[in-house]
Amino acid sequence: MQLNIAFIVVCGLCHWLPCVQLGNPTDPIDLQLQEKLLKILERIRLERNYDTIVIYGQSGGEDCLFHELLPKLQLPTVLLTKGSSLSDWSFSSDSLLLCCDSKAEQEQNTRSLLRLQQARRLVYLESEMQPQWLCEDYFEREQHNVAMMNAQGDLFSCRLFQEINHVQLDINSDSKYNSDSIYVQQFRNMKGAVIRSEPDQVEPRSMLYHDPVTGNIKMGGYVANLVNTFVERVNATLQLRDDLKFGEICKYEDIWLRTAQSQLDIPATLYSAYDVENLDHLSIPYVSNSYCFMLPVPAKLPYMQIYTIIVDPPVLGIIIILFVIFSLLLIYSQELSWRQLSLANILLNDRSLRGVLGQSFPVPENPSRHFKAICLILYFVSLMIPTMYQAFLQTFYTSPPPEKILRSLEDFQDSHYRIALLRYEVNELERIFKLRLTNARNTDVFDDYGDFLRIRDTFNATYLYAVNELRWRTYAEQQKSFKEQAFYYSEDVCLSRFDMHGFPLRPHLPYRQQFEQHMLYMQAFGLTQFWISRSFYDMVNLNMTELKDYSNPKAYDEPVYVRDLSYIFKFYVAFHLLACLFFAVECYWAQRAT
Known part of the structure; x- marks a missing residue:
């Protein structure tokens, strides 16, 4: 009886144990699919390393194929459920996104979307989803680093500028950095796709002109040249607005608004990093700049004032002290005593005054050796002082020194010059220096930028002008053809001594990384500085400025009246x-x- 019971128990256990093993079977097909997936992930890592895994899982607590591989990957992993994650994305940017299905990635956070745009992703395709549809869906969201894998382990990759926008890849291929790569630089060759731009027509950074060969409208300048060379580099087509007017300066606010509304991709203009709240819409800095005043070169001092400057007060004081000392010595040397010492004999000593001024004076018949020694010293002084001042006088009459240099905003206001300022410059000066310039007697405020430029470009010496350093370089180059320098760049009073400027970019611009890389290449090769140095000659070639002498120099042989x-x-x-x-x-x- 006991043997029968034991037999029944053993049979029951033997029957139950296989049920436990068969309850969660390991399907050979799933194992084969996991091996293919691991091979794909290894190949992705060989193309470009990643150090973080982001898995967009399925809702309802269900796991997908990617979750089962986490122990084998041994990498930091971020798990996000299906739908909008609203994540801050504070982890490394070298990440790989694994999407459990085509609808798993539904991010709505703007900051996260910026990070997702350049991220590489591998999507697991459902049986009813076609690669063509998925690529079109991601391309519409301007996300282009997309690869996908179906249930059979086939690998597909999206291609943007092709008639068929996806290719099937052999996961056993060991190719790297070629057309069979999983993730390619989609915008290396845009095959004539349009890049929309607009010049602000602020000389010399971006200017419109007609190509004399083709007759097409083009833009030039050290800012426009960067956009032009980038368009050529990626084999794209530059598209400008049809209603652009030559010489009409576009307002910064209008260009920024059109860029923010995705009407422009890369406008040919620059914005200060200090004036932009959201740096996501601004490129890396292209140029550094300062914003100071250009001042008229001080006029030559009038001839009548030369006599007032050749004698410095300290030197005059030394001469008076020498005069008093020689007077005392001459008084003492007459009788070797101080009996004739008086204030009148000191201040009205005829011999000492004549000796200091280099004139002759009477000498006693039998002078003492003390008197002779004093006269010898006095003769030396009489030789040095008149010779020195005669040299000063002749030099200053030949080349008069300049007037006082203005070194502060208070000096500007006290001078006979007027200050020409734009409206926003007045606001900045009042904010920085705590001054009231709006109704100042010697300040002219211009609301129209064109009127301000017309006065400044003619080197009107009545005014002082605020100008950025890069624009000043063209003025400095232009003045090389003048007979005399008309203006100089002063760094004593500045609105900004160091400012970084970048390009405004369309939100979620997919080739932003390529554009910024191109910018760094141009800076490293020295082309940016070359374009800036050639700015004035570009303006001359495009008839934006004239080779005219605005200095109005005075004749060197001006007579003395x-x-x-x-x-x-x-x-x-x-x-x-x-x-x-x-x-x-x-x-x-x-x-x-x-």
């Missing part, structure tokens, strides 16, 4: 009156003494 000696005559009259006064005092003193 009587009015230029007015200060000398005034000094002459003043000292003669002073001498007459002293003579009258002496006469009165002598009469009183008798």
Whole structure:
């Protein structure tokens, strides 16, 4: 009886154990599919390494094929359920997206979409989904790094600029960086696709002109050249607006708005990184710039004022001290005593005054050796001082020194110049320097940028102008043909001493990475600096400026008029009156003494 019971128990266990094993069978087809998937993932990693896995799983807690491979991948993994994740995407950008089905990826977060645009993804195709449909769906969202795998283990990759927008790849192929790669640079050859742009027509960075050979409208300048060379590099077609007018400056706000509304892809204009709140719509910096004032070269000092500057107050003080010292020595040397010492003999010592000015004076018949030693020193001083000032006078009359250089905004306001400013420049100056310039007596505020440029481009020396450094380079190059330099670039008063400028870009521009890489290449090869250095000559070739001398130089042989000696005559009259006064005092003193 006991043996029968044991037999029944053993048979029951033997019957139950196979049921446990068969309840979760390992299908050979699934194992084969996993092996193919692992081979695909290894090939993707060989093409370009990834260090993070992002899995868009199925809803309802169900697992897909990708979840079963997590222990074998041994990489940091982010699991996102089906639908909008609203993730901050703070992990590495070198990630690989694994989508469990064609509808798993439904991201709505703008920041996440920017990261997803360049991310590589592998999608598991359902049986009813065709590769053609899936590629079209992703291309409509401007996401192009898409590969897919079906239930049979076949590998497909999307191709944008082809008649059939997908190819089937052999997962056993060991090719790398060729047409059989899983993820290719879709925008390396755009095959004539359109890139929409618009120049702001601010000289010299972007200018419109008619091609003399083809008659087509083209744009030039160091900013437009970057867009032109990028279009050529990716074999695209540049499209400009049909209603553009030559010489009409486009407002920054309008270009930015059209770019934000996806009407433009890469406009030929620059924006400051400090003026843009969202840097996602601005490229990496293209150029650095400063924004300071260009000032008229100070005028030559009038001849009449030369006599007022050749004698510096410290030097004049030293001469007076020497005069007093020689007066004391001459008084003492006469009798080797201080009996004749008085204030009148010190300040009105005729011998000391004549000696310092290099004139002759009477000497006693039998002078002492002390007197001779003092005269020897006095003769040396009389030789140095008049020679020095005569050299100064002749030099300044030949080439007069310039007037005082303006070094602050207060100097600007106190000068006879007027300040020409645009409306937004006034706001910046008032914000930075806490000044009121809107109704200032010597400030002219321009609302029209074209009127402001017409005055500045003619080098009107009545005004002081704010200008950026890159534009100033063209002015500096233009002044090389002038007889005299008219303006100079001052860094004493600036709206901005260092500013970075980049290109505004259409939201979710799919070839943003290629464009920024092209920008770095142009900077590394020196073409950017070459374009900037050639800006003035580009403007001349396009008839945007004239080779005209705006300096209005004065003749070098300008004569000296009587009015230029007015200060000398005034000094002459003043000292003669002073001498007459002293003579009258002496006469009165002598009469009183008798």
